[in-house]
Amino acid sequence: MADIDWDDVEDLAPELSAVPSAAKTLFLELANTRVRVDLFGGEDAAMTKMARIYLAAHFGAMHPSSGSAQDAGPIASESLGSASFGYAVNSAEASSNYGSTKYGRMFRQLARMTPARLGTV
Secondary structure: OOOOOOHHHHHEEEEHHHOOOHHHHHHHHHHHHHHHHHOOOOOOHHHHHHHHHHHHHHHHHHHHOOOOOOOOOOOOOEOOOOOOEOOOOOHHHHHHHHOOOOOHHHHHHHHHHOOHHHOOO
């Protein structure tokens, strides 16, 4: 399996095609080198590949050109006409960098299924 490429990311997140090439290269380098493969089952494990894809997509979604600004984190409240609704939000998750995009939250969820849940990602 080894390293992922941007096609892998766009298969999951086609809306990230607008991310500039230089940013894609940087995000791929970060995802391919910063995920601790020993925590995700080894270099050839499917979990390692998914972790890298989620992490690169997370970085891409935070880029201004991605159009993903509306995915700024969990919804804490919303209004519909005169009705308002409030929701409990896990403050630790919402305040983490990974909580700022759906792909970051997916990365954290995957990490929770590994020894990485101890905070060593």
